[in-house]
Amino acid sequence: MTGRGELYACLYIKEFPAQSLLRVRPQLRQRPCVVMDGDAPFRTVCSLNGHARRAGIVRGMSQAEVDTFTSVVLLFRSRGEEENTRGALLECASRISPRIEELMEAEMFACVLDISGTARLSGSPQKLAKALLQQVRNVGVSASIAISRNFHAAVCMARGMSRTGSVVIAQGEESRVLAPLPLSILQLSEEEAKTFERWGIRSLGALAALTEEPLIARMGQEGRRLRRLALGELPHLFVPKEPQFKLEEYQDLDHPVQDVDSLLFVIRLLLEKLMIRAAARVLALASVTLDSSLEDKTTYSHTIRSVLPSNDLHLWLKLIHLHLQSYPPQAAVLTLRLYADPEPTSKLQLGLFSPQLPEAVKLDVTLTKIRAIVGEDRVGRAVLKDTHQHDAFFMETFSVPSTSESADLSSTESFLAMRRFRHPLSLKVVIDKENLKAVFFQRKRYDVAFAYGPWRRGGDWWSSTPWEEEEWDVVARDQQGELLCCCIKRDRSGRAWQMVGIYD
């Protein structure tokens, strides 16, 4: 329905397959490019850029026909890249208005935004169109934008615009503005087109000038619908669709790429786009996943994380570079897909008296460098595992401590401290009737004065590495009276004795 308060903006992208490919290949934009679709030898041109059109190429030409033109770049249609571009465009639109209805049209992208009530937020319709156009340009495509109080009038206008840019149709001016547009923008059926051709009706203005009743008598209700479309009066029930926010960019590489620097060049382009989209929502990239198909039919999927969410392109390129150096793909890369997990931009406030920490970004790069040298699971901080086994720990990635998380470990109780040997040292033990008599440690004999134990523990009986051990706390003295308070253990299966640690 067209009501007083309604206002719609139609975002229309012509030559969508070509624009989707060229937005990540800026170097080709100034050359005639055509996008071929279908399987050889029946491939035909499905989309092309302005340079190609001006060179005389038209849609539907076969490859052989295109080959007759010189210096034309042949590209192959990529549904993946079109899907990414579509996502990016919907996201641009959603920044203007959350109410978006997408129109399904072959080789085109069109969506209509319900922008009623956005004047106080985005300014006048002209200003809004300009902002939307700029955002779409940032995605790397050029678009036509038409704004009208009637949904269909906006769509028809956007379809009929010969150049990219924006048009705002004032209220009541719809039929006048639409009048010069050709009938073809109404997407008539073949029969309808022939009928109008026979009648000599070629523009929307001519169609609008027809009287309604005789038209209905000849063409039925469809005739009425087309006339109202031409007048810019056809009502529409707006069905908004919530676009899913997904930070993902995809590119089919023209040639297999093995070289890391070349790969980084493409990654940089994709990253830039991801960051622009994330920044528009006041988000930053927390992790980036590289997902590639390789020439040897395998895939390469690695996730790189930053210590803090960041939109610093150089940081991410450095991290990805280091990662690629550590874990290079085993074959040349054919396709590249980048996913990013966005998170709110980092807010880090340390206490006034908390110690100075290294800059998070620099720390992250340094850690990645170290990780590349020593191994992924060997950098971080040691965290105790939930098991009865002594010394069981895993490495956790460093994180900047939050002041609120500090646990109160202070206690008035005194604890006995033990210095552990990692790894435990081997030693010899003299046993008499199951009692510990002496310990030989670091070439000295210590006679056992007191031995407390055994302390038995065991676990993982269900796994391939079950363990069981006995420990003793021993107080012993050497010949000179030097005291040794230590913890020794015996592997119950191996019968080998080891020095676990010495009590302070």
Add this chain to the structure above:
Amino acid sequence: MTDRYVELHAASAFSFLEGASQPEDIVERAVEIEMPAISLLDRNGLYGAARFHTSAERNNVQAHIGAEISVSDLGLRLAPPFWLPHQYSPEAARLPLLCESRHGYQNLCQLITKFKMREKTKAEGAATLQDLEQYGSGLVCLTGGTEGPLAAALTRGGEEEGRRVVAQLAGIFGQHNVYVELQRHYEREEEWRNQAALRIADSLKLPVLATNGVRYATPGDREILDVFTAIRNHTDLDCAGRLLAFNSERYLRTPRAMNRLFRDIPHAVSNTCELSSRLQFRLGDLGYEFPRYPVPEGETMDSFLRKRVAEGVMKRYGQKNNRDLLTQAKKQVGYELALIERLGFSGYFLIVWDIVNFCKENDILIQGRGSAANSAVCYSLEITAIDPVGMNLLFERFLSENRGEWPDIDLDLPSEDKREQAIQYVYQRYGELGAAMTANVITYRGKSSAREVGKALGIDQESLSRLSNLVGQWEWRGKTDTMEHSFAGAGFDLKHPRIAKYLELCTRIKDLPRHLGQHSGGMVICQDHLNSIVPLERASMPGRTVVQWDKEDCADLGIIKVDLLGLGMMAVVHDSLELISRHYGDAVDLANLPEDKDVYETLQRADTVGMFQIESRAQMASLPRNKPENFYDLVVQVAIIRPGPIVGNMMHPYIRRRQEKEEITYPHPSLEEILKRTLGVPLFQEQLLRIAMTVADFSGAEAEELRRAVGMRRSWIE
């Protein structure tokens, strides 16, 4: 000198996922290590006590009864310190209590019932110190191991807090009834607590007691406990971490090993024997009494029953116009009543009669079934509808003087609503604490053990469902219905160590209890307070309470149950009776159904779609061959298509003999009388009894024991 020691703190698998051995296995181990007595303390209940007692009695071991009771006011049970990663969930500390006397036992039952019934739904619950004060007499309190209040207090607030808690317990239970418990599982932290406990015992002048906090019979069973721990905490063994056992030391140690382990504190071990001798209560001494039926002044229950039966005999047999049958019935009833009076069961019959009367007054069709149909008294009291005199049924199958057990009357009731009405009547009549449903112990079977052990071992879901589909859930098993076969069928490599362990664990946990359910219809009733005989708790179903023992336990301890079972077909029969009288004007008495030739002809044609009990394909296939001609033929027809006769290869010989294709022979001439009616083929359990009595000269009780052994099956559900 022989080492002496009595284990006074053992828990069985009836601590539901906190113990890994059956009570019988614990007793067996006690016998093996020559331990003269042992006590069982399961978590918040006496679930395993009956089986423990029965097994101990059979093995000449003294069974001390007790329980570990969660007490909310004694703080949370011991957990690892906060700086160590762990997954312990907060749980109340558990206080081990032992019954010294019958009074103590009754108090323990009431204590458990009190905190269990305080919960609105089925839940673990926890007692308060006030509850302990109310029901503390006759009980001996131990301070517990790692699950106990002393360990928790020592860790929480040091020795001072530990002393305060122990003093509090001594205040509640009395100075002579509190023992400071010492356990040694070769754990460093435990020894620190032991030293503190010794100082506390010394300062408060309390005796110390060595126990091993047993959770399983043998060290190898620790694996089962670990699997149970993973299941209980909804995790797998790889992720359970500190929830799992520290080592394998919580088994039933020999007296020698305990003496050696506590050689520095010998009195801690000797005190176990002293305390054991103090604990005089035995579960056989329950003091259970079936409720007395209120009779008019001047009457006794026996005389009242005689009058009701005499009325019934005239009503049932009078209308048959058969003088011989009436005389025979009077004689049979006289014999039965004499036996009933001698055994003191008059009250029981009157109470069942009362329930039947209530149902009749409230338009609920009720029908006795099973062995009760063998009793002319039941028939006269309108509990059953089959004339046992006319059918020449064996009364001893129902009740025998030698057997020394209560009769078992199963009552069929129609739909759920009507049955619930009857159950609620029993609750109202005997009070919430006077009647309860019997429990049904849900144990691990093939399918459930494969599923839960698989989960604990981290086997993927897809393989688990594949395996579950292959494991049969029926009791009867074919040659290929083995776990090994199912595992191989699910694509598991049995030679792989992990899979071999999986299979082994599945086999080992089979029959161990998983949780407690509710029996479908068994109700136990008590003269005074049932809650001082056995603890009661809430069932999952609103308005229902359940005792902590299953029907076998109740039977073993002489507690009578009345089965109120639901049978959908009863509703159909009820409607039919109403419709027949409405449309044909004939009142039908199920107890006196006429023999109708047309009915038997229909049955012989196997035109039995929709007819209860004889509509299955197997029944329809055998009906034209057996050609039932009278009521007894029909009885045989229903009985023959059952797992027993089919598996026992009785069905085909009977059918062949019935069709006169095979000669009727008897294994021995003396069995002719018994097997004559079934053409020489034993089909009924009653015949088994008689065969045993004739051939092996068994007494009635021995024959019944044989029958129970042959058909023995504890309550379980997959």
